[in-house]
Amino acid sequence: MPQFFLNKRLIILLVSIIVLVALIGFSLRERSKLTWPEQFVKDTTGWVQSLVSRPAQYVAGFFENLQDLQDTYDENKGLKSRVEKIASLEAEVQELKKDNKELRDVLDEKKTLRDLEPMPATVIGRNPDRWHEMIIINKGKLDGIKKNMAVVTATGLIGKVKNVTQFSSTVQLLSAMDPKNRISAVIQGETEVYGFVQGFDDKQKMLLVKAIPSGAKVEKGQTVITSGMGGVFPKGLMIGKVEEVKPDQYGLNQTALVKPGADFYDIENVMVIKRLMTSPEESVMKSGKEEDL
Amino acid sequence: MRKFFLPLLFLLLFIFESLFVQFLPAESFGNRILVPRFLFATLLFLTIYVGKNQGIIYAAIFGLLFDIVYVEIIGIYFFLFPFICYLAAKVMQVIQSNIVVAFFVSLLGVALLEAGVYEINYLIHVTNLDFMSFVNLRFYPTLILNGTFLLIAAYPLKRGFEKHAEALREDL
Numbered sequence: 001m002p003q004f005f006l007n008k009r010l011i012i013l014l015v016s017i018i019v020l021v022a023l024i025g026f027s028l029r030e031r032s033k034l035t036w037p038e039q040f041v042k043d044t045t046g047w048v049q050s051l052v053s054r055p056a057q058y059v060a061g062f063f064e065n066l067q068d069l070q071d072t073y074d075e076n077k078g079l080k081s082r083v084e085k086i087a088s089l090e091a092e093v094q095e096l097k098k099d100n101k102e103l104r105d106v107l108d109e110k111k112t113l114r115d116l117e118p119m120p121a122t123v124i125g126r127n128p129d130r131w132h133e134m135i136i137i138n139k140g141k142l143d144g145i146k147k148n149m150a151v152v153t154a155t156g157l158i159g160k161v162k163n164v165t166q167f168s169s170t171v172q173l174l175s176a177m178d179p180k181n182r183i184s185a186v187i188q189g190e191t192e193v194y195g196f197v198q199g200f201d202d203k204q205k206m207l208l209v210k211a212i213p214s215g216a217k218v219e220k221g222q223t224v225i226t227s228g229m230g231g232v233f234p235k236g237l238m239i240g241k242v243e244e245v246k247p248d249q250y251g252l253n254q255t256a257l258v259k260p261g262a263d264f265y266d267i268e269n270v271m272v273i274k275r276l277m278t279s280p281e282e283s284v285m286k287s288g289k290e291e292d293l
Numbered sequence: 294m295r296k297f298f299l300p301l302l303f304l305l306l307f308i309f310e311s312l313f314v315q316f317l318p319a320e321s322f323g324n325r326i327l328v329p330r331f332l333f334a335t336l337l338f339l340t341i342y343v344g345k346n347q348g349i350i351y352a353a354i355f356g357l358l359f360d361i362v363y364v365e366i367i368g369i370y371f372f373l374f375p376f377i378c379y380l381a382a383k384v385m386q387v388i389q390s391n392i393v394v395a396f397f398v399s400l401l402g403v404a405l406l407e408a409g410v411y412e413i414n415y416l417i418h419v420t421n422l423d424f425m426s427f428v429n430l431r432f433y434p435t436l437i438l439n440g441t442f443l444l445i446a447a448y449p450l451k452r453g454f455e456k457h458a459e460a461l462r463e464d465l
Contacts, residue, residue, distance in 0.1 A: 016372060023368035028417060034365075041361045045308075052308050053315075060316045127363040128310035128329050131414045134363065136311075163365060170365065177420055202422055202430065205324055266318070 030180075031163075032147070039165040043140075046168035049124040050138050057122075057268060113228035113235035115276035118152075119143065123267050124168065133176040135159075137270060140167040148232045150273040156238040156261030157183075157226060158270065174207055174239075175200045175264045184230040185209055185239055187256065188223045191216075197224075197239060201257065207240060212254040218245045224258050234275040238262075295460050298453075299339070299347075303355055306332040311363065325434040330403045331442050332359075333374060335450060337381050337399040341390065342454035343461070345382035352378040366417075373409050377402045396447050403439045407432055 034042070068075075104110070121143075125136035139145050141164045149161045151171045160181070162172040172178065174197065183197040187209070195212040212218060222242045228235030240258040248255045310329045317327065332355060340348025356374030360367045381402050388394055411427050414420045422430070 016376075020368045020372040023371065024366055024413075024417060027366045027368065038361050038367075041358065045358070045362045048304070049308055049311070053312065056312050056316065123315065125308070125311040125363070126315045128314045129363065129410060130314065130326055130328055131410065131419055132364055132366070134365070135315075136362075177418075202420075203324060203426060267315075 034163050034165065042165045042170075043167050046124060046136060046138070046140075046165070049136065050122075050168075053122070053124040111277045113275075113277055116234040117274040117276060118271040119145070119274060121145075121270050121272055123270060126267075133159075133173040133264065134162065135171050135173065135267060135270075136168055137171055137272070138168055139272065140165050140169050142166055144274070145169050145272055146274075150226070150233040150237055150275070152237055152271050152273055153262045153267060153269070155263065156240060157233075158262045158264060158267065160232075161272065171270070173264050174260065175205075182230075183233065183239075184227045185224050186227040187212070187216075187218055187242060188225060189217070189219070193218055194227060194229070195256065197258070204257065205260075206243060206257040207260050209242075209256040209258050210248065210253065212245075212256060214247065214252060214254055216254065218242055218254065218256055220244065224256075228275075232275065234273060234277075237273065295457065298457060299351065302453075303332060303335065303351060306335055307355060307358065322434065324430065326431045327438045328407065328431065328435045329442070330406060330435065330439050331446075333377075333406055334399050334403055334439055334443055335446070336374065336378060337402045338395065338447070338450045339454060340378045340382050341385050341395050341398065342451060343458045345379070348378045348382065349375045366419075369410060369413050373406055373413075377405050377409075380405070392447055392451055395451065396443055399443055399447075400436065400440055404432070404436055407435055 033039075104112075119139065121137040121139040123135050124138045127134040137151075145161060145164050147161055147164055150157060151159050151161060157174065159171045159173040159176075160183075162170045172181065174181075174183075177199055181198070185195050185197050187193040187195065193212055193216040195209040197207055198210045199208040200206070201208060209224060220242055224239040224242060226233045226235060226237040226239060238261045240260040240262075242256050243259045244257040245254055246257075247253075310332055313329045313331075333352075336348060336352045336355065339351060352374035353371065356370040356372070357367070359370045359374075364370065381398050384398055385394075411420070411422075411424075411431070415422075
């Protein structure tokens, strides 16, 4: 008799392992959207989470304010020196913007890769196990959020929208390791160098920008922004600053270690970025100058 | 009231874990990663003090919820939560149950869960962290964090669950 029970348990274990593999396989494949039970569960918990997270943010905000008060004096000194610079910068920006607009009018090019429409959202949850770096925000399909939109904070790009449900969506952070996650980036310098943000170094907390041509000169301190060439993100979202450059595995390309501009941990409010220019229009492609030449 | 005690407690812990990670000042621990497993530690206590069946059922429900809401890969916690609860129940059948033993069994369960999740994630290429870095960056910090939580919560949890089990017996 005990033999029989042992077998039954073994069978249950085997069956559950098979179910486990099937479920993981099902959820790992490229899905355009979640199944409706998943969406229902996520929306329900999202509602509860947004109820709880608001007061929690007030409490956390209070303690943060206390901490801020301690180093107000030093901060104030530093900021004052920067304010003076900002005034002159602002004038310059105004001038450049006007120039840019006039030149664009001359060229008759109204849309650029830079055009974007920000949408504010609040973080209501975060994955506790931190293998799959994800946050949950309180805006969903009904607010016009779509899969793959860029998500930024005030200091830089943090990730992209992974899945959307009716009232909430999940954002996959750049620090998550996902081979499917490739973001076309530009390293700004005298000549612009293109590469892909692909992967994250867990030990050094740096982003990896791969596929930089081996001849290209990249130096420490250069700024990395999105290029807009991927067709999903707009151009000009801040990613970070180059810390180190090294040749890749086979010596054909270079890999840059980039210190992310945004803090991936202390995230409260984010902006979901909608790119206004989605894809090149057909008429533009056809009436291109190259065709005539 | 008795009916809602357990689901409410676990739902609260479920949300608290996410809030904990969200508001924990990450810089103060260097690049170490502390993973709160308060929900699972409490589930283990439920298994030990109330009953195997109830523990495993709650573990399966909240494992599935965890997978859907936080991980978006169904199966990892849905399988590991009940499985480790079952193992804990087996262990508690053999050794005598007191609060110190329960504490260590829970901590061992959390350790098993961490290692199991790492292995699965390594298998499906969610991470490429090697085992030694995993142990140093995640495993020890996580055990210390959850050990602290258990030290604080073990006695109230034991009292609460024993009362609950008693009430269940009276109902029958």
